[in-house]
Amino acid sequence: MYVLEMVNISKEFPGVKALDQVNFKLRKGEIHALCGENGAGKSTLMKVLSGLYPAGTYSGDLLIGGEKKEFHNIVDAEKAGITIIHQELALVKDMTVGENIFLGAEPQRHGVIRWDELYHNAALWLKRVGLNISPNTKIGSLGIGQQQLVEIAKALSKHTQILILDEPTAALTESEVAILMNILNQLRSEGVSCIYISHKMPEVFELADSITVLRDGQTVTTLDRHETNDDQVVSLMVGRELTERYPRVEHTPGEIVLQVKNYNVWHPEKRDQKVIEDVNFTLRKGEILGIAGLMGAGRTELVSSLFGAYEGRATGEVLIEGKPVRIRSVTDAIEAGFALVSEDRKRQGLVMNMDVKTNTTMAAMSKVSKLGVINENEEIRWGLRYVQDLKTKTASLETAVGTLSGGNQQKVVIGKWLMSDPKILIMDEPTRGIDVGAKYEIYHLMNQLVEQGVAIIMISSELPEVLGMSDRILVMSEGEFVREFDWREATQENIMQAATGGK
Numbered sequence: 001m002y003v004l005e006m007v008n009i010s011k012e013f014p015g016v017k018a019l020d021q022v023n024f025k026l027r028k029g030e031i032h033a034l035c036g037e038n039g040a041g042k043s044t045l046m047k048v049l050s051g052l053y054p055a056g057t058y059s060g061d062l063l064i065g066g067e068k069k070e071f072h073n074i075v076d077a078e079k080a081g082i083t084i085i086h087q088e089l090a091l092v093k094d095m096t097v098g099e100n101i102f103l104g105a106e107p108q109r110h111g112v113i114r115w116d117e118l119y120h121n122a123a124l125w126l127k128r129v130g131l132n133i134s135p136n137t138k139i140g141s142l143g144i145g146q147q148q149l150v151e152i153a154k155a156l157s158k159h160t161q162i163l164i165l166d167e168p169t170a171a172l173t174e175s176e177v178a179i180l181m182n183i184l185n186q187l188r189s190e191g192v193s194c195i196y197i198s199h200k201m202p203e204v205f206e207l208a209d210s211i212t213v214l215r216d217g218q219t220v221t222t223l224d225r226h227e228t229n230d231d232q233v234v235s236l237m238v239g240r241e242l243t244e245r246y247p248r249v250e251h252t253p254g255e256i257v258l259q260v261k262n263y264n265v266w267h268p269e270k271r272d273q274k275v276i277e278d279v280n281f282t283l284r285k286g287e288i289l290g291i292a293g294l295m296g297a298g299r300t301e302l303v304s305s306l307f308g309a310y311e312g313r314a315t316g317e318v319l320i321e322g323k324p325v326r327i328r329s330v331t332d333a334i335e336a337g338f339a340l341v342s343e344d345r346k347r348q349g350l351v352m353n354m355d356v357k358t359n360t361t362m363a364a365m366s367k368v369s370k371l372g373v374i375n376e377n378e379e380i381r382w383g384l385r386y387v388q389d390l391k392t393k394t395a396s397l398e399t400a401v402g403t404l405s406g407g408n409q410q411k412v413v414i415g416k417w418l419m420s421d422p423k424i425l426i427m428d429e430p431t432r433g434i435d436v437g438a439k440y441e442i443y444h445l446m447n448q449l450v451e452q453g454v455a456i457i458m459i460s461s462e463l464p465e466v467l468g469m470s471d472r473i474l475v476m477s478e479g480e481f482v483r484e485f486d487w488r489e490a491t492q493e494n495i496m497q498a499a500t501g502g503k
């Protein structure tokens, strides 16, 4: 007996067949992983299911508990017990946790909101998800992981029977991931069904009962977790064998391109508090320097400060090719030869309503314009080049980046910074939300750049990626560099040990 059947679902956007006769069945009390490459149609399928794309904007049938249903909006779907937690979280930042949980469903009497009851109930739901915070807390002051849990509390308060999580762990710390997994296991034992979208295979195999693979908008197959393995799922996703995950090549580092001496960064608001303390390092041409550490170790603060994009004050010396530089803004940084592929593509990377080619050329205008006049042919030429190099899935170069799938947006960010011909390319969680096949393409591209003499700093929370790609690894903890490893001596264990406080 299935709680949900999606039958022959098709959906088109201008120039894209996002879903092509997709079939998907969900059992009661199972965790069902939905896997597929970037742009395969995962999020679109879930938007159909959750009423975000109303009946009539797609073809095919939805059956809930064997009964045909039509949803005209999200509320219809919620009434049928379906809640989605989106890839990009959607809580209202300056409302409290309690207000967010009961937004649009506030307990009322005679048209007056009963705040006592609201906060009392909110506290109970927070407890359910193991969140030890007051329901009066403002959402904006919570980290991503806690916001995620608030979203789940909100879903539970609606007595959800089918919970959809679209890449829920992309921005979570290890301990937050563990909490989330516990909650999902608990929900499963209570009979709640869960659809779980993730590019992280270890997670999928730890959690899921069954796995459905989508490719190019079609269902490839549904497998029982115990009857399959990581390699099989990956090859079904990408349509070929992917034997090697990290294309390591020996690099021969050249001269020093960047020196950072006695670098300190202060918190933008708590002005007597340092977020980076006395950091020293050098970077050579043609090497990949990995920076590992737990979330909150200060890695993003360090690189965004070097890039002129952090509000807190910084002191210390930065030398590029032996010459001291003063970087006060992102423009200064780009001028000096830096590029930063940011972890937060929405805030720092892309203009969502502008098209692919404009976003690609944005940081290298001089290559496509003369005397302030943009040469459209040049724009197209460059745009096309990075779409091809990175295999970005887009209907055209004129497509607004906001309509691309999450992973394909990230590829546009990468293309944009590659085009700026940096001396020093900083990549902060470069493959977050990127599928395994595309990751490989990006690693390959990194190797090519390094061979041309570019120096790369890569921050990553995925240790296999740090270990697989870096020539040297620096470990950060509480704003300081605590260890340095050559890649040959680094292991997951010794990096974790250093990251968790062992100096």
Ligand SMILES: Nc1ncnc2c1ncn2[C@@H]1O[C@H](COP(=O)(O)OP(=O)(O)OP(=O)(O)O)[C@@H](O)[C@H]1O
Residues within 6 Å of the ligand: 013, 014, 016, 017, 018, 036, 037, 038, 039, 040, 041, 042, 043, 044, 045, 393, 394, 395, 403, 404, 405, 406, 407, 408, 433, 435
């Ligand atoms: N609103 C939209 N307008 C136009 N095209 C869209 C829109 N939403 C999705 N698409 C296209 O539909 C296809 C499927 O996108 P979808 O977001 O479902 O992929 P996904 O499997 O979730 O990928 P990812 O892993 O990168 O998140 C993509 O080619 C995407 O560009």
Ligand SMILES: [Mg+2]
Residues within 6 Å of the ligand: 042, 043, 044, 087, 166, 405, 406
């Ligand atoms: Mg998606």
